[in-house]
Amino acid sequence: MRTFDADALECLAAIVEEGGFERAAVRLSVTQSAVSQRLRALEAQVGTVLLVRSRPVRPTGAGRLLIKHAMQMRLLRADLETDLQDLAPGAGAMHEEDRISIAINADSIATWALPALGPLVEEGLPLEIIADDQDFTHEWLREGQVLGCVTTLRQALRGCKVLPLGAMPYVAVASAAYATAHCPQGLTQHNFRQVPFIAFNRKDDLQTEFVGRACGLRRVALSQRFVPSSEGQVRAALAGWGATVVPLLQVRDLLERGELVNLAPQTTLPVALYWHCWNLDSVVIDRLTAALATAAAQALAPPAATGR
Numbered sequence: 497m498r499t500f501d502a503d504a505l506e507c508l509a510a511i512v513e514e515g516g517f518e519r520a521a522v523r524l525s526v527t528q529s530a531v532s533q534r535l536r537a538l539e540a541q542v543g544t545v546l547l548v549r550s551r552p553v554r555p556t557g558a559g560r561l562l563i564k565h566a567m568q569m570r571l572l573r574a575d576l577e578t579d580l581q582d583l584a585p586g587a588g589a590m591h592e593e594d595r596i597s598i599a600i601n602a603d604s605i606a607t608w609a610l611p612a613l614g615p616l617v618e619e620g621l622p623l624e625i626i627a628d629d630q631d632f633t634h635e636w637l638r639e640g641q642v643l644g645c646v647t648t649l650r651q652a653l654r655g656c657k658v659l660p661l662g663a664m665p666y667v668a669v670a671s672a673a674y675a676t677a678h679c680p681q682g683l684t685q686h687n688f689r690q691v692p693f694i695a696f697n698r699k700d701d702l703q704t705e706f707v708g709r710a711c712g713l714r715r716v717a718l719s720q721r722f723v724p725s726s727e728g729q730v731r732a733a734l735a736g737w738g739a740t741v742v743p744l745l746q747v748r749d750l751l752e753r754g755e756l757v758n759l760a761p762q763t764t765l766p767v768a769l770y771w772h773c774w775n776l777d778s779v780v781i782d783r784l785t786a787a788l789a790t791a792a793a794q795a796l797a798p799p800a801a802t803g804r
Contacts, residue, residue, distance in 0.1 A: 500538065505566040507534040508546060508555075512563060512641070513597075515552035538562070555639075564640025570594045571643060574621070574780045595622045596780060599637065599645040601630035602696060603664065604769065606726035607745040609646065612791030616783060629699045630767065637772055644773030644784060657775045659789060662796030663766035668706055668759040669730075669747055670739040675757040683739070683759040685711045692719045692738035694729050702765065706741040710763040730756075741765065745795060766797060 510520035511531065521528040539546050546559035555563055573594050600609050605627055617623055626636055634647040637656065652658040668683055670691075679687050688711060693703040700722075707716045721737060723729050730747060733740045739759055750756040771788050773781050 498541070500541065500562065500565070501534075502569060504534045504538040505562060505569065507531055508538060508559065509563050509566040511535065511547065511553055512555050512559070517553075560639050560641075567597065567640060567643055568774070568776070570596065571774075571776070571778055571780060575778050578779045578783075595624045596784075597624040597626060597636075597642040598784065599626040599628055599633040599642045599647075601633055601646055601769070602627045602724075602726045603630065603743050603746070604646050607664075607743055608791050608795035609788065612787045613784075616787060621780070629696060630769065631701070632699060634772060643781065644771060646769055646771055646788070648768060648770070649772065650768070650770060653772055655775055656772050659771045659785060660799035661769040661771055661789065661792035662799050663768050664796055665744045666702060666706060666741050666765040666767060667744050667747070667751075668710065668739055668741050668763070669733055669751065669756040670759055671734050671736050672754055672757050674733075674736045674738065675759060679739075679759060682761070683707065683710055685713065688716065688718070690719075692721055694732045694737055694740035695720045695722055696726070696729060697722055697724050702741045702767070706760075706763070706765045709765055710760040768799070769796065 507520065507524065510523050511517055514520045514523055517528050517531050521531045524531065535546065542558055542562070544558050545556055546562060548554040548556060574596055577594075605625065609625075613623060613625075626633075626642060628636065630646070630648045632647075633645040634649045634653060636642045637645045637647075638653055646661065650658070670679070675682075679691060681687075683691070688707050693707075695703050703718055703720060704716050707718060708714065719738075721732070723732050726742065726746065729740045729742055730750070732738075733742075734750070734755060744764065747756055751758055769792070771785060771792075773785060
């Protein structure tokens, strides 16, 4: 079996994670020329191109395999440092370059996930959280750029294990002033086309799915505005930009205070979430899994109640 230079593997991963050679050189504290040389040496050893020189750079199929290998090497080092800390506190210290990357949907980041991971970060885990839409976070895992993800995908990916976390209920809200002026009767089949909806990005289909469920329609076309932040969507709704479909967890207090109004109180959209991670014997993965599972059990509806 071939062995690969650890510095060259980290170089390849850094180029992709940082989006280019110059920023990778800064992160690795080497010259840009050294970054290029390490990459060329690795490509020569593999016998194929590892990067597509686009903006930002993208890994080829072979590049993705080697990046996943680099991530697994990081995980082994993190497991070792964790074991050393248990045996001799102060003996091990994890470094930023050994970052542990996971992908989590933005709504979970804005509600329940960060408190779950806080204790691990306080203990020194060099964690990197990549945010994406819940229907697409698994692509980061599929490409080997993260070791785990929170996603709506139910089926385990190849080489991975999956754990149901529970259901996150979503509601449609708008500011009290906007609701009074534009939809005093709430969201109906007759007015939803006149209400602009604030979506996370163009991949966000929660707005159309919710309106379809609330109005009993198979297909809906909405006027949408895009704010790529869960917190930003709520702030835009408070500012009167229109309506938005967001987690009940995120807006419960605002609803109780009357700053936001539930436009369809008889309707909720439960979105089932799952934790996928590499199927490896790893202390770090086990601790991440336990932390997320515990927090989800407290914040989300039980997995059996999921409806998506």
